[in-house]
Amino acid sequence: MGKYNPAPYQLDLNRIPHLITESIPGPKSNAMHARAVKHYRGLSGQVKLFPVAFERGEGCMLEDIDGNQFIDFSSGIYVTTLGHCHPKISEGIAKYAHQLMNAHDFTTEIKTRLLEKMAATLPGDLKCFQLYDCGTAAVEAGLRTCRAATGKHEFISCFMDFHGKSGHSIGLARMTKFSGPTREPGFYLVPRPDTYRPLWNRPDGSLDTEKYLEFYDQFIRESTTNQIAAFVAEPIQGWAGSIMPPDDFFPKLKKFLEERDILFFADEVLTSMGRTGKILCCEHWNVLPDVVTLGKGFGNGFPVTAMAVREPFADAVDKISASTSYGGNPMACAAALACFEVIEEEGLLEHAQELEELFRKRMADWTQKYKIVGDCRVKGCLMGVELVKDQATKEPFDAAGKLVYQKAFRKGLAWIPAGHILRMSPPIVMPNEVAQRGMDFIEEAIAETEKELLG
Ligand SMILES: Cc1ncc(COP(=O)(O)O)c(C=O)c1O
Missing domain, CATH: 3.40.640.10 (Type I PLP-dependent aspartate aminotransferase-like (Major domain))
Structure with missing residues (x-):
């Protein structure tokens, strides 16, 4: 049984988010998406909300065709658990x-x-x-x-x-x-x-x-x-x-x-x-x-x-x-x-458990800090955050889910929330510092969304 080594998966956090186009999705993504949807139907809701075109993946990083780099917080759709192109x-x-x-x-x-x-x-x-x-x-x-x-x-x-x-x-x-x-x-x-x-x-x-x-x-x-x-x-x-x-x-x-x-x-x-x-x-x-x-x-x-x-x-x-x-x-x-x-x-089961602790600590006070956060849960690298209109009634807050999703994506986080639930499933090879940065993007997006929607 090996021991986890973050070195091969480390990202230069000074370059992430490495967003080089003024708007995200960038012009090449938008043009490519427009070409594709002439012939392709049945897109998932997430793609409709954020039509970015990806070109390359390496470990925990995804790059779009404009050259923008993102931290991968969804592993495709729970698929690339060991990062891209191991x-x-x-x-x-x-x-x-x-x-x-x-x-x-x-x-x-x-x-x-x-x-x-x-x-x-x-x-x-x-x-x-x-x-x-x-x-x-x-x-x-x-x-x-x-x-x-x-x-x-x-x-x-x-x-x-x-x-x-x-x-x-x-x-x-x-x-x-x-x-x-x-x-x-x-x-x-x-x-x-x-x-x-x-x-x-x-x-x-x-x-x-x-x-x-x-x-x-x-x-x-x-x-x-x-x-x-x-x-x-x-x-x-x-x-x-x-x-x-x-x-x-x-x-x-x-x-x-x-x-x-x-x-x-x-x-x-x-x-x-x-x-x-x-x-x-x-x-x-x-x-x-x-x-x-x-x-x-x-x-x-x-x-x-x-x-x-x-x-x-x-x-x-x-x-x-x-x-x-x-x-x-x-x-x-x-x-x-x-x-x-x-x-x-690579000792990845143990590392996934270590990441669970990191995520748990990170989200521990979110229901106190943010009125729109109803519940946070995590097992390994599988997480969910429920956004609600009211913590007492637990009424789902779809509009907040949509905004948090788009805002965090624009900061440099590739992910796939659904409706009012933020679903996160980063690769289990992710170094702790990268995981913290991903959580920064989400927390910032939640805070900004709460301000925008509730004032
Ligand atoms: C629990 C579960 N079972 C089955 C499936 C279907 O798998 P596939 O999309 O590979 O056919 C999925 C897909 O998301 C799933 O999450």
């Missing part, structure tokens, strides 16, 4: 780009090495894998596996979870943007504990996890056909705004599910590979999922994802026609293997 990962991909790009599902040496590494690194008896090219495909395979393993066909997931945009994975979430019904029969949604917005509290005011489980019990008995194959959950809800469960939720949920022969399927597409300071986020609570999906940081930008299944359920994977055209291709395997090695060799 030499070891790039070399691994390049080697197989020259040697062997695709061999369908046949065995290759690089795939075997990756599988062995995963078996040695993932907790417990999560020792059976299949590889995919996007998170959604891995989630779909996970659902098929749960059905094959249990002979049951229904699923429970949680409001505000996100698991992908294909037929069944949409059914696990509450996507309001699609026209028409998105959830097939047998896909049920339940509330999950959110420490900032609890539904049920104990008399002392703390969140009452038991009440959620009592609700699930009643819900399963009265509102389903009791054919639940699995409970599917993001350990921390990423898309929804880094919403963290209380520490007792997943341990108690796992026991609850075991008592009812329901599998626990953790979708760790976003939270795995060091994002929260562990390989799997569930490790924070010593909870072993029966099925788990890994993605995003799994290939650090190369499209590769995985489904991992506990040994007792491994035979089910043989029954679901699990393989795909691109899953497990040699370039993908080289990228993923390099990611595991880099995390280990």
Whole structure:
């Protein structure tokens, strides 16, 4: 296990923000964006709000086509957890780009090495894998596996979870943007504990996890056909705004599910590979999922994802026609293997935990200092700050979210907040000084926004 060395990731903070155009996005970005959108539709809200065109990334730095440099506080979209263009990962991909790009599902040496590494690194008896090219495909395979393993066909997931945009994975979430019904029969949604917005509290005011489980019990008995194959959950809800469960939720949920022969399927597409300071986020609570999906940081930008299944359920994977055209291709395997090695060799889990402390300290007094800050939360390098119109009513403050986003971007921070929640997910390789500078930009943007909106 190596020790973190900031030197390769250090940025010259005298040059960051290195903003060389008068306005951001600069003229080249604006012109390029105008050309692209003549032919490209379906842009995300963040890009519409800030149409910058990127050209280069190195570690924690992103550069646009005007030459402006930004601190990366989003890792793409939770993807480049180990920073941009890590030499070891790039070399691994390049080697197989020259040697062997695709061999369908046949065995290759690089795939075997990756599988062995995963078996040695993932907790417990999560020792059976299949590889995919996007998170959604891995989630779909996970659902098929749960059905094959249990002979049951229904699923429970949680409001505000996100698991992908294909037929069944949409059914696990509450996507309001699609026209028409998105959830097939047998896909049920339940509330999950959110420490900032609890539904049920104990008399002392703390969140009452038991009440959620009592609700699930009643819900399963009265509102389903009791054919639940699995409970599917993001350990921390990423898309929804880094919403963290209380520490007792997943341990108690796992026991609850075991008592009812329901599998626990953790979708760790976003939270795995060091994002929260562990390989799997569930490790924070010593909870072993029966099925788990890994993605995003799994290939650090190369499209590769995985489904991992506990040994007792491994035979089910043989029954679901699990393989795909691109899953497990040699370039993908080289990228993923390099990611595991880099995390280990560079001591990055420990560094992510160190960054968590830095971020926690940094945000500790924000709810006292700023009226528009309702809640701040962090696990590893996954953060959320909720902006509210009123700290008592907790009414979401979308206009503030938009302004803070644009202001911090103009200062030199590339990131992806959503609505009233500031979502931050910097690469876990980030040196402490760079992290502090990024937080300076956000804090300044919050202070300026509060002044502008509240006077
Ligand atoms: C938890 C989770 N599951 C699944 C997905 C879908 O992954 P992909 O976009 O790679 O298909 C995402 C994407 O954001 C995600 O956050």
